[in-house]
Amino acid sequence: MSVTHQDEQRAELSRALVRTATGDRRALEEVYNRTSAKLFGVCLRILSDRSEAEDVLQEVYLTVWRKADQFDPDRASPITWLSTLARNRAIDRLRSSGRREARPLDEATEIADEQPSAFDGLSSTQDAQLLNRCMDQLEDKHRAAVRTAFFDGLTYDELARAASVPLGTMKGWIRRSLMKLRVCLES
Incomplete structure (x- = not known):
């Protein structure tokens, strides 16, 4: 190789x-x-x-x-x-x-963000391309929660409140999403 x-x-x-x-x-x-x-x-x-x-x-x-x-x-x-x-x-x-300031996750799709995202900053690397492909396999609301948690720094509690779901549900979304990402990234 x-x-x-x-x-x-x-x-x-x-x-x-x-x-x-x-x-x-x-x-x-x-x-x-x-x-x-x-x-x-x-x-x-x-x-x-x-x-x-x-x-x-x-x-x-x-x-x-x-x-x-x-x-x-x-x-x-x-x-x-x-x-x-x-x-x-x-x-x-x-x-x-x-x-x-925590805002509902649903608003994220309607807000125009003029700044380059952290993902865009890494887009030239092979890791970022693979990560983006793996992220695209997640459900929209789960992908949004993962991105918000890891790139905007919101806590599980803040994410749960913003998405109007119980804290346990949000933790489950993130945990299952991270497991799916790990499997995808390792394959």
Whole structure:
């Protein structure tokens, strides 16, 4: 089986993260140069504030510097690991600022969003293409709940209230959706 350009890029990024874990500043610079635009998109999508997103992005790379040894290429692709760090850091910032407004999930289809989504920022990667194909296999309301939970940072309780369903129902939707995604992504 031939190695694709994307596979080689993923391998190079993984190697740079491993070198970062050893204290290699040039490796961190390489990681930053390869991923900062995508991670900034994730942060901006969640925070909707450029200055806040820039601050969070800086925190993300400080975390990468300190915790690169926690990256395991056998468990996740490097961009998935980095995107998760960015997403979680942005959600933490959003929650600490108290700037959250929950709206019914049904409204999401009617609201025009001019900003590129985190999915759009990752669309050039093979992982994102596969994830999008797998997400398309979910029911619309389940797909919307997963996207809202993971890219807008709403809690299960907030999602349940916004969708006007019991909390247990929302947890079930998310859990079953994640299981379906895992099966799809692993096949």
